[in-house]
Amino acid sequence: xxxxxxxxxLKAMLFLARLEPGDSAMGxxxxxxxxxxxxxxxxxxxxxxxxxxxxxxxxxxxxYALSRHPRDIRIGHIIRTxxxxxxxxxxxxxxxxxxxxxxxxxxxxxxRITMSKVRDAMSDILDGMSLHDMIVFxxxxxxxxxxxx
Numbered sequence: 001x002x003x004x005x006x007x008x009x010l011k012a013m014l015f016l017a018r019l020e021p022g023d024s025a026m027g028x029x030x031x032x033x034x035x036x037x038x039x040x041x042x043x044x045x046x047x048x049x050x051x052x053x054x055x056x057x058x059x060x061x062x063x064y065a066l067s068r069h070p071r072d073i074r075i076g077h078i079i080r081t082x083x084x085x086x087x088x089x090x091x092x093x094x095x096x097x098x099x100x101x102x103x104x105x106x107x108x109x110x111x112r113i114t115m116s117k118v119r120d121a122m123s124d125i126l127d128g129m130s131l132h133d134m135i136v137f138x139x140x141x142x143x144x145x146x147x148x149x
Contacts, residue, residue: 006083008036009044010134013078016054017070017131024063044082051081066131075134076126086126087119094119 011034019025027045031038045064048054055067066073080086080095087093091100092115103109129137 001088002079003083005040005044006079008034008041009048009078009082010075011036012041012044012064013048013053013066013073013131014134016064016066017073017135019065024057024061024065026063030064047081048078051077053078053081070131070135071133073131074127075129075131076123078131079126085119086122087115089115092116092119 012030015030015033016025027042028038030036030045031041036044045054045056049056049064049067053067053073054064056062056064076086085093085096087096089100089112090096090098091103091106091109091112099106100109100112103112106112
Protein backbone atom coordinates (compact mmCIF):
# COMPACT_ATOMS: atom_id res chain seq x y z
CA UNK A 1 0.00 0.00 0.00
CA UNK A 2 1.23 3.47 -0.85
CA UNK A 3 2.00 5.47 2.28
CA UNK A 4 1.26 9.17 2.73
CA UNK A 5 4.96 9.76 2.22
CA UNK A 6 4.82 8.09 -1.19
CA UNK A 7 1.58 9.83 -2.14
CA UNK A 8 2.89 13.26 -1.10
CA UNK A 9 6.14 12.59 -2.95
CA LEU A 10 4.23 11.80 -6.13
CA LYS A 11 2.12 14.95 -5.74
CA ALA A 12 5.24 17.08 -5.22
CA MET A 13 6.99 15.54 -8.21
CA LEU A 14 3.92 16.10 -10.40
CA PHE A 15 3.80 19.73 -9.25
CA LEU A 16 7.45 20.16 -10.24
CA ALA A 17 6.92 18.34 -13.54
CA ARG A 18 4.23 20.86 -14.49
CA LEU A 19 6.54 23.86 -14.01
CA GLU A 20 7.87 25.66 -17.06
CA PRO A 21 11.42 24.57 -17.97
CA GLY A 22 13.93 26.54 -15.91
CA ASP A 23 11.38 27.44 -13.20
CA SER A 24 11.53 26.27 -9.61
CA ALA A 25 9.12 26.28 -6.67
CA MET A 26 9.59 26.90 -2.99
CA GLY A 27 8.70 24.11 -0.59
CA UNK A 28 5.95 26.21 1.00
CA UNK A 29 4.34 26.72 -2.43
CA UNK A 30 4.41 22.99 -3.18
CA UNK A 31 3.06 22.14 0.28
CA UNK A 32 0.25 24.68 0.09
CA UNK A 33 -0.83 23.71 -3.43
CA UNK A 34 -1.02 20.02 -2.47
CA UNK A 35 -2.20 20.25 1.15
CA UNK A 36 0.99 18.60 2.43
CA UNK A 37 2.47 19.42 5.85
CA UNK A 38 5.53 21.60 5.06
CA UNK A 39 7.91 19.89 7.48
CA UNK A 40 6.96 16.45 6.14
CA UNK A 41 7.41 17.70 2.57
CA UNK A 42 10.87 19.05 3.39
CA UNK A 43 11.96 15.56 4.48
CA UNK A 44 10.43 14.00 1.35
CA UNK A 45 12.12 16.49 -0.97
CA UNK A 46 15.45 15.83 0.75
CA UNK A 47 15.11 12.09 0.02
CA UNK A 48 14.17 12.81 -3.59
CA UNK A 49 17.15 15.15 -3.91
CA UNK A 50 19.49 12.55 -2.43
CA UNK A 51 18.14 10.05 -4.97
CA UNK A 52 19.01 12.46 -7.80
CA UNK A 53 15.46 13.25 -8.92
CA UNK A 54 15.19 16.79 -7.53
CA UNK A 55 17.64 19.65 -7.31
CA UNK A 56 17.43 22.57 -4.93
CA UNK A 57 18.84 26.05 -4.83
CA UNK A 58 18.88 28.44 -1.89
CA UNK A 59 18.39 32.16 -1.98
CA UNK A 60 16.60 34.48 -4.37
CA UNK A 61 15.25 32.62 -7.38
CA UNK A 62 15.82 29.39 -5.51
CA UNK A 63 13.56 26.50 -4.77
CA TYR A 64 13.06 22.98 -6.03
CA ALA A 65 13.04 21.66 -9.59
CA LEU A 66 13.31 18.29 -11.25
CA SER A 67 16.88 17.27 -11.99
CA ARG A 68 15.83 15.42 -15.16
CA HIS A 69 13.06 15.66 -17.74
CA PRO A 70 9.73 14.20 -16.51
CA ARG A 71 9.97 11.51 -19.24
CA ASP A 72 13.17 10.25 -17.57
CA ILE A 73 11.79 9.84 -14.04
CA ARG A 74 9.95 6.58 -13.42
CA ILE A 75 7.09 6.36 -10.93
CA GLY A 76 8.47 3.09 -9.58
CA HIS A 77 11.76 4.82 -8.71
CA ILE A 78 9.94 7.56 -6.80
CA ILE A 79 7.86 5.08 -4.81
CA ARG A 80 10.81 2.79 -4.03
CA THR A 81 12.86 5.79 -2.91
CA UNK A 82 10.19 6.94 -0.46
CA UNK A 83 8.37 3.75 0.54
CA UNK A 84 10.85 0.96 -0.15
CA UNK A 85 10.19 -2.22 -2.12
CA UNK A 86 6.93 -2.62 -4.03
CA UNK A 87 6.29 -6.20 -2.87
CA UNK A 88 3.36 -6.56 -0.46
CA UNK A 89 5.36 -9.13 1.56
CA UNK A 90 9.07 -9.27 2.29
CA UNK A 91 9.25 -12.88 1.04
CA UNK A 92 8.02 -11.68 -2.39
CA UNK A 93 10.55 -8.86 -2.69
CA UNK A 94 13.40 -8.95 -5.19
CA UNK A 95 15.45 -6.21 -3.53
CA UNK A 96 14.64 -6.75 0.17
CA UNK A 97 13.84 -10.45 0.41
CA UNK A 98 13.29 -11.82 3.90
CA UNK A 99 11.87 -15.33 4.31
CA UNK A 100 8.74 -15.76 6.42
CA UNK A 101 9.33 -17.50 9.74
CA UNK A 102 6.16 -19.58 9.35
CA UNK A 103 6.79 -20.77 5.78
CA UNK A 104 7.23 -24.53 5.46
CA UNK A 105 8.14 -24.68 1.76
CA UNK A 106 9.27 -21.51 0.02
CA UNK A 107 9.04 -23.00 -3.49
CA UNK A 108 5.38 -24.04 -3.19
CA UNK A 109 4.05 -21.30 -0.91
CA UNK A 110 0.91 -20.07 -2.67
CA UNK A 111 0.91 -16.80 -0.71
CA ARG A 112 4.49 -15.95 -1.75
CA ILE A 113 3.87 -16.96 -5.37
CA THR A 114 0.71 -14.85 -5.57
CA MET A 115 2.33 -11.83 -3.92
CA SER A 116 5.28 -12.18 -6.31
CA LYS A 117 2.85 -11.90 -9.22
CA VAL A 118 1.30 -8.81 -7.58
CA ARG A 119 4.79 -7.33 -7.20
CA ASP A 120 5.59 -8.04 -10.85
CA ALA A 121 2.34 -6.47 -12.07
CA MET A 122 2.89 -3.35 -9.96
CA SER A 123 6.49 -3.10 -11.09
CA ASP A 124 5.54 -3.47 -14.76
CA ILE A 125 3.09 -0.57 -14.53
CA LEU A 126 5.07 1.74 -12.23
CA ASP A 127 8.45 1.20 -13.90
CA GLY A 128 6.87 1.60 -17.31
CA MET A 129 5.29 4.93 -16.42
CA SER A 130 7.15 8.24 -16.23
CA LEU A 131 6.09 11.47 -14.55
CA HIS A 132 5.24 12.77 -18.00
CA ASP A 133 3.03 9.72 -18.64
CA MET A 134 1.31 10.25 -15.29
CA ILE A 135 0.42 13.83 -16.22
CA VAL A 136 -0.92 12.73 -19.61
CA PHE A 137 -2.68 9.73 -18.01
CA UNK A 138 -4.43 12.08 -15.59
CA UNK A 139 -5.78 14.26 -18.43
CA UNK A 140 -6.76 11.71 -21.07
CA UNK A 141 -10.37 10.44 -20.91
CA UNK A 142 -9.43 6.91 -22.05
CA UNK A 143 -5.92 6.85 -20.67
CA UNK A 144 -6.45 3.46 -19.05
CA UNK A 145 -6.37 1.99 -22.55
CA UNK A 146 -2.79 3.22 -22.94
CA UNK A 147 -1.61 0.80 -20.25
CA UNK A 148 -4.14 -2.02 -20.74
CA UNK A 149 -5.51 -1.47 -17.26
